Amino acid sequence: MVIADRSLKIVIVSQYYKPEHARIPVELARSLAERGHEVRVVTGYPNYPEGRLYPGYRQRLSHHESDGAVRVRRVPIVVSHSQNALARFANYVSFAVSSIGASRFAADADVVYVYATQMTASLAPCLWRATRGTPFVLHVQDLWPESVTGSSMVSGSLAKRVVNGCLRPWLGAVYRSSAAVIGTAPTMARMLLDRGVESQKVHTVLNWAEENGAQEQPRGRARSDSGGTGLSLVYAGNLGEFQDLDTVVRAGAKITGLEGFTLTIVGSGIAEEGLKSLARDLGATNVIFRGRVPHAGMDEIYAASDFQVVPLRDLEIFRGTIPSKFQGSLANGIPVITTVAGDVSTIVRTHEIGFASGPGDVDALAASFRSAYALSPASRRLMGERARAYYMTEMSRDAGVERIEEILRSTAKIRTKKVRH
Incomplete structure (x- = not known):
C-alpha cells in the first residue's frame, strides 16, 4: 500500500x-x-x-x-x-x-x-x-x-x-x-x-493568523461607513528591543494639525517605560498607550483600527521574517503600515495593501501616516479588501x-x- x-x-x-x-x-x-x-x-x-x-x-x-x-x-x-x-x-x-x-x-x-x-x-x-x-x-x-x-x-x-x-x-x-x-x-x-x-x-x-471567523466578519473601522473621522493607527504586540517602536513614536509626534489622528500602542514589554518617556518628551499627545490587552480583547483592537502598524528593526534576519501581527491584520481586512524590510514590504507594495517605508526612517514613516490619512474612506475599504483577499489565497x-x-x-x-x- x-x-x-x-x-x-x-x-x-x-x-x-x-x-x-x-x-x-x-x-x-x-x-x-x-x-x-x-x-x-x-x-x-x-x-x-x-x-x-x-x-x-x-x-x-x-x-x-x-x-x-x-x-x-x-x-x-x-x-x-x-x-x-x-x-x-x-x-x-x-x-x-x-x-x-x-x-x-x-x-x-x-x-x-x-x-x-x-x-x-x-x-x-x-x-x-x-x-x-x-x-x-x-x-x-x-x-x-x-x-x-x-x-x-x-x-x-x-x-x-x-x-x-x-x-x-x-x-x-x-x-x-x-x-x-x-x-x-x-x-x-x-x-x-x-x-x-x-x-x-x-x-x-x-x-x-488566528482566524475565528475573521474571514466572514472583517473588523477594521474602514469596513463601516460609521467608522468615524480622522485616522486610527494601532500597534498591538510586544514592546521589546526589536520592534523599532521609538521610530514609530517619533513619526507619530511629527503628525500635527491632522484632526482625529491617533496612534495607539497596545501591549507591554521591556521598552514600555522608555517609549512613554519619549512620547512625553516629544509632546506627542496623539500617541496613546493602552497597556496589555487580554488575547480575547483583540476583536476590540481590530475594530478600532484603520491601519495596523507593523515595525521591526533593520536586521538581516528580519528580512525573512513575517510578524504574526501582519497575518492578523490581513485576515481581518485591515491594511498595514510597515517598516519591515524584505518580504513584508514587498508583499505590501506588490499587492497594494498598505504603505511601506524603510526601518528606522522617521520622516518616511511619518509620510506613510500622512498618505494613509489622505485616503478616502472608499480607498481604505478597497485596500482592506485586497488585504483580506491576499490572506485568504496565500496565508x-x-x-x-x-x-x-x-x-x-x-x-x-x-x-x-x-x-x-
Missing part, C-alpha cells in the same frame, strides 16, 4: 501547546486529526509567557492528556522565561532532553513534525532519525543563531562569537538530518539554502495546513521507500 493512500501516524514536537497560546502547532494538530491522521504531540508543561507553571499542572516524568482526537504527552521542563541566558538555555535544553523520554510514545510514527521556535526542539527527532529512521520535518519559526546572538540573552562581541561558533556546526547537522525544512517566508527559505540546506528539502509555508489556515500535509506525506514516502529496499 502506498502511504499517500492512507492516514499517517504523525508526532508533533513543540515546546509550547495549549493552554499556552501556541496557534500553529495546536491548529495544525487538530486540523491533521480532522483530516483522518493519527496525531500525537510531545510538549512541555505549560508556563509561557509568564514563566510560571499554569494552575492545575504539577510536573512529573510522564503526563498524558487529550486534545480532542489528539493525544498529548507532556515532559518535564525547567520553568523560566527570564532574560538571563543560563535560565533561558536551561528552559530550552530541558525540553529537548526530556523529549527523548517520549521515545516509546513516538516509536511507530510515520513522520515527525518539529515546531522549531527553538531549534533545540529537534534533539529528540534527530535521535529518532538516527536510531529508527523516522524522518522529521523542521518548521523553522526563528532563524538561529541570529535569534540567539541578536537578543538580550547574549551580550558582548566575544560571547556572540562563541555562541555563533558553537551553534552553526550543530545547526548544519540538524539540517542534514532533516527530511524537509520549512521556512515561514521566501527570504528565510533563501537564507536556508545559503546555509547549505539542499534545495529539494526547502519549502516555504506562510504562517496563518489562510486551510492553505497552510494543506501544504504542510503534502510535505509530511512526501516525507513519509521517503521512509517507506528506504524501508522497502
Whole structure:
C-alpha cells in the first residue's frame, strides 16, 4: 500500500501547546486529526509567557492528556522565561532532553513534525532519525543563531562569537538530518539554502493568523461607513528591543494639525517605560498607550483600527521574517503600515495593501501616516479588501495546513521507500 493512500501516524514536537497560546502547532494538530491522521504531540508543561507553571499542572516524568482526537504527552521542563541566558538555555535544553523520554510514545510514527521556535526542539527527532529512521520535518519559526546572538540573552562581541561558533556546526547537522525544512517566508527559505540546506528539502509555508471567523466578519473601522473621522493607527504586540517602536513614536509626534489622528500602542514589554518617556518628551499627545490587552480583547483592537502598524528593526534576519501581527491584520481586512524590510514590504507594495517605508526612517514613516490619512474612506475599504483577499489565497489556515500535509506525506514516502529496499 502506498502511504499517500492512507492516514499517517504523525508526532508533533513543540515546546509550547495549549493552554499556552501556541496557534500553529495546536491548529495544525487538530486540523491533521480532522483530516483522518493519527496525531500525537510531545510538549512541555505549560508556563509561557509568564514563566510560571499554569494552575492545575504539577510536573512529573510522564503526563498524558487529550486534545480532542489528539493525544498529548507532556515532559518535564525547567520553568523560566527570564532574560538571563543560563535560565533561558536551561528552559530550552530541558525540553529537548526530556523529549527523548517520549521515545516509546513516538516509536511507530510515520513522520515527525518539529515546531522549531527553538531549534533545540529537534534533539529528540534527530535521535529518532538516527536510531529508527523516522524522518522529521523542521518548521523553522526563528532563524538561529541570529535569534540567539541578536537578543538580550547574549551580550558582548566575544560571547556572540562563541555562541555563533558553537551553534552553526550543530545547526548544519540538524539540517542534514532533516527530511524537509520549512521556512515561514521566501527570504528565510533563501537564507536556508545559503546555509547549505539542499534545495529539494526547502519549502516555504506562510504562517496563518488566528482566524475565528475573521474571514466572514472583517473588523477594521474602514469596513463601516460609521467608522468615524480622522485616522486610527494601532500597534498591538510586544514592546521589546526589536520592534523599532521609538521610530514609530517619533513619526507619530511629527503628525500635527491632522484632526482625529491617533496612534495607539497596545501591549507591554521591556521598552514600555522608555517609549512613554519619549512620547512625553516629544509632546506627542496623539500617541496613546493602552497597556496589555487580554488575547480575547483583540476583536476590540481590530475594530478600532484603520491601519495596523507593523515595525521591526533593520536586521538581516528580519528580512525573512513575517510578524504574526501582519497575518492578523490581513485576515481581518485591515491594511498595514510597515517598516519591515524584505518580504513584508514587498508583499505590501506588490499587492497594494498598505504603505511601506524603510526601518528606522522617521520622516518616511511619518509620510506613510500622512498618505494613509489622505485616503478616502472608499480607498481604505478597497485596500482592506485586497488585504483580506491576499490572506485568504496565500496565508489562510486551510492553505497552510494543506501544504504542510503534502510535505509530511512526501516525507513519509521517503521512509517507506528506504524501508522497502
